[in-house]
Amino acid sequence: MQEAPDAEHALALYRTMARIRAFEDAAEQASLGGVAAFGATLSQAKVRGPLHLSTGQEAVAAGVCAHLRKSDLLTSTHRGHGHTIAKGAALDRMMCELFGRASGYNQGKGGSMHIADFSVGMLGANGVVADGIPIAVGAAHALGMRGGDDAVVCFFGDGAINRGPFLEGLNWAAVRSLRILFVCEDNRWAATTETGSTTAGAGALARAEAIGVPGCKADGNDVLDVWRAAGALLAEVRAGAPRMLHAVTYRVKGHVSVDVAGYRDAAKHNKELERDPLVLAAAEIEALGVAREKLEAIGREAQAEVAAAVAAAHAAPLPDPRAAYEEVQDTGAGRWRE
Amino acid sequence: MSYARAACAALEDAMRADERVVVLGEDVGRGGVFGQYRGLAPAFGAERVIDTPISESTILGAAVGMALAGLKPVVEMRVVDFALCAIDELVNQAAKARYMFGGQGRAAMVARLPNGLWSGSAAQHSQSLEAWFAHIPGLVVVAPATPQDNFSLLNASLACGDPVVYLEHKELWGMEDEVDVARAVPLGKAETIRAGKDVTVVTWSRTRHAALAAADLAARQGISLEVIDLRTLWPWDRDAVLASAGRTGRVLIAHEAVQVAGFGAEIAAVLAEHTDARVKRLGAPRIPVGYATTLEDESRIAPQAIAAAGIELAQRPRR
Numbered sequence: 001m002q003e004a005p006d007a008e009h010a011l012a013l014y015r016t017m018a019r020i021r022a023f024e025d026a027a028e029q030a031s032l033g034g035v036a037a038f039g040a041t042l043s044q045a046k047v048r049g050p051l052h053l054s055t056g057q058e059a060v061a062a063g064v065c066a067h068l069r070k071s072d073l074l075t076s077t078h079r080g081h082g083h084t085i086a087k088g089a090a091l092d093r094m095m096c097e098l099f100g101r102a103s104g105y106n107q108g109k110g111g112s113m114h115i116a117d118f119s120v121g122m123l124g125a126n127g128v129v130a131d132g133i134p135i136a137v138g139a140a141h142a143l144g145m146r147g148g149d150d151a152v153v154c155f156f157g158d159g160a161i162n163r164g165p166f167l168e169g170l171n172w173a174a175v176r177s178l179r180i181l182f183v184c185e186d187n188r189w190a191a192t193t194e195t196g197s198t199t200a201g202a203g204a205l206a207r208a209e210a211i212g213v214p215g216c217k218a219d220g221n222d223v224l225d226v227w228r229a230a231g232a233l234l235a236e237v238r239a240g241a242p243r244m245l246h247a248v249t250y251r252v253k254g255h256v257s258v259d260v261a262g263y264r265d266a267a268k269h270n271k272e273l274e275r276d277p278l279v280l281a282a283a284e285i286e287a288l289g290v291a292r293e294k295l296e297a298i299g300r301e302a303q304a305e306v307a308a309a310v311a312a313a314h315a316a317p318l319p320d321p322r323a324a325y326e327e328v329q330d331t332g333a334g335r336w337r338e
Numbered sequence: 339m340s341y342a343r344a345a346c347a348a349l350e351d352a353m354r355a356d357e358r359v360v361v362l363g364e365d366v367g368r369g370g371v372f373g374q375y376r377g378l379a380p381a382f383g384a385e386r387v388i389d390t391p392i393s394e395s396t397i398l399g400a401a402v403g404m405a406l407a408g409l410k411p412v413v414e415m416r417v418v419d420f421a422l423c424a425i426d427e428l429v430n431q432a433a434k435a436r437y438m439f440g441g442q443g444r445a446a447m448v449a450r451l452p453n454g455l456w457s458g459s460a461a462q463h464s465q466s467l468e469a470w471f472a473h474i475p476g477l478v479v480v481a482p483a484t485p486q487d488n489f490s491l492l493n494a495s496l497a498c499g500d501p502v503v504y505l506e507h508k509e510l511w512g513m514e515d516e517v518d519v520a521r522a523v524p525l526g527k528a529e530t531i532r533a534g535k536d537v538t539v540v541t542w543s544r545t546r547h548a549a550l551a552a553a554d555l556a557a558r559q560g561i562s563l564e565v566i567d568l569r570t571l572w573p574w575d576r577d578a579v580l581a582s583a584g585r586t587g588r589v590l591i592a593h594e595a596v597q598v599a600g601f602g603a604e605i606a607a608v609l610a611e612h613t614d615a616r617v618k619r620l621g622a623p624r625i626p627v628g629y630a631t632t633l634e635d636e637s638r639i640a641p642q643a644i645a646a647a648g649i650e651l652a653q654r655p656r657r
Contacts, residue, residue, distance in 0.1 A: 073407060075403070104440070105439075105440060105442070106438060106439050106440035106442070107440030107441065108440070109437055109438055109439075109440045110438045110439060110440060114438040114439060116438075116439045116442055116443075117442075118406075118439070118442040118443050119442075123403070123406050123407075123443065124406075124435070124438075124439055124443075126431075127430070128426060128430050128431075131399060131426065131427065131430065131431060133396075133399070134395055134396040134397075134398070134399020134400050134402070134403065134427060135399050135400070135402050135403035135406065135431065136403055137396060137399070137400045137403060138399065138400030138401055138402060138403025138404040138405075138406075138407070138409075138411075139403035139404065139406060139407040140403075141388070141400060141403070141404055141409075142403070142404045142407035142408055142409045143407065144385075145360075145385060145386075145409070146408075164395055165395050165396060165399060168391070168393035168395055168396035169393075169396050169399075169400075171391055171393065172390065172391060172393060172396050172400065175391065326441075327436050327437045327440065327441040328436075328437055328475050328476055329436070329475070329476050329477070329478065329500040329501075330498070330499050330500055331478045331498050331500050331525050331526060331573060332478055332500075332525075332526065332572050332573030336573075
């Protein structure tokens with residue numbers, strides 16, 4: 001196992017995290033008033049509907065995806081911006097999608113919850129908890145038939161381990177020795193419910209091991225720890241066996257952007273905020289001999305890139321209403337209402 | 339050739355022609371419980387004829403992943419009733435993937451969900467749920483009633499780039515008839531299997547055979563039934579039905595599914611919107627299918643009932 005990345009790779013990890021953070025912050029701003037939920041009312045917003053932010057969880061996406069090739073595949077969750085960015089999607093086309101623009105990755109048909117960039121192997125966020133797991137299993141089967149050692153990474157949350165597809169998918173992957181890394185990105189909150197209060201037994205990793213998918217735990221706020229663990233596990237995955245990474249992190253924001261999460265204990269919450277993964281990463285990377293100025297420059301570049309993405313999204317046109325009838329199906333498509 | 343063998347033959351051809359075609363589901367390695375996969379595992383191996391655990395969500399969900407990654411999966415769900423364990427994957431994932439992702443990927447697959455009343459199998463193995471699927475944008479819904487159609491429509495479904503819900507009938511597996519493997523049947527095309535002048539009977543799946551028998555019964559009483567087998571429920575052949583309704587002025591829709599909110603309601607509504615035809619529906623009562631023969635029979639759509647409904651409709655004056 002490699003203990004630490006070299007300076008260049010460490011900077012790349014930091015850059016991914018900074019880009020995710022900047023993207024999430026800008027998306028959050030653009031989403032206020034975008035959905036009537038959690039006491040918030042609907043008003044004008046560019047980013048509409050529920051927006052699930054991965055703020056504070058950047059280290060998991062960055063640390064895992066740093067090991068991936070373009071030809072590896074990935075499935076994600078409703079909280080999927082970070083994974084999408086880390087797999088290589090472009091911020092402007094992502095922001096366009098969040099703004100519902102025709103130039104978005106999904107032509108404005110998916111939005112945040114279905115963000116995808118197939119051109120970099122990102123097979124989609126998902127609006128249904130745990131539903132990415134079977135899809136990832138099928139994709140891994142397809143890769144297996146193709147030969148080679150490309151792998152699938154399947155991100156899911158702590159809430160997903162209480163749904164059936166977790167059992168079904170891991171069992172299947174183990175029986176078939178599929179090249180798939182399951183990553184439980186455990187932010188410890190399932191909407192407004194603390195996941196621990198509704199989850200029996202010893203948790204995600206113990207369940208996976210019981211099914212025959214071994215793995216390890218990582219500090220999901222420590223990008224180097226995630227990077228080390230994911231690297232070691234992915235080497236085993238590429239050799240032909242499924243593995244499980246349980247990355248424990250913390251959901252900094254509410255369930256959706258308009259959720260102020262008043263149901264959480266303020267003192268505990270503030271304690272968690274002290275472990276900002278970007279701050280931790282900066283300290284660790286400086287310790288590897290990288291100058292702080294370099295990190296600060298990366299932060300500024302990320303901000304500028306996101307600002308440009310937001311400007312592009314503002315300027316881009318909405319889809320033509322006729323597009324509502326396209327990409328539905330070939331057989332039986334059309335305006336079946338008149 | 340039997341109805342089961344006809345499907346198997348179509349699948350065999352497709353697997354030979356295109357190595358991306360794979361089969362996945364419970365028991366497919368041993369030919370499937372109805373023999374509709376017999377011979378495929380020895381011919382194509384366990385990697386392409388994939389035995390799965392009893393994990394319906396993951397069978398269908400994995401098929402979505404396979405399709406997005408470039409394979410063409412054929413999904414075995416045993417019976418439509420069990421496919422309800424995978425309804426989320428079918429409705430929320432397979433049907434919507436292409437649209438949601440803005441055309442970046444599509445979940446082209448054939449999901450085989452044997453449909454209909456299965457004698458002696460009671461409430462959880464006897465449902466006809468075609469209307470559920472016809473309601474979902476993104477899905478194609480096919481319901482073959484003969485060996486020929488099972489061969490030709492499975493062929494067409496395998497060639498189709500959309501997710502297809504393929505509803506073979508649970509009790510037609512053993513039906514024998516001639517199959518012309520050169521004959522193509524396009525999706526969305528009905529077949530007029532009996533010409534008539536008094537009443538149009540629109541039907542599909544096994545009820546096609548009951549309707550044909552009903553046409554014989556009605557003919558003995560001087561009533562001429564025209565029988566149309568829709569064969570594909572989405573898209574359904576509106577032109578054929580409207581044209582026939584224009585000739586007869588009377589349409590009876592007969593299906594095995596529960597009549598309330600069945601697919602017949604959609605056809606009846608379209609007829610009401612576009613024609614002056616007199617319309618009648620004949621579906622099952624809104625009860626679960628019972629086990630005892632006397633109870634089960636209450637859910638059956640018998641030829642006598644179709645004939646009686648047709649004759650009754652024929653008595654009403656044309657509008």
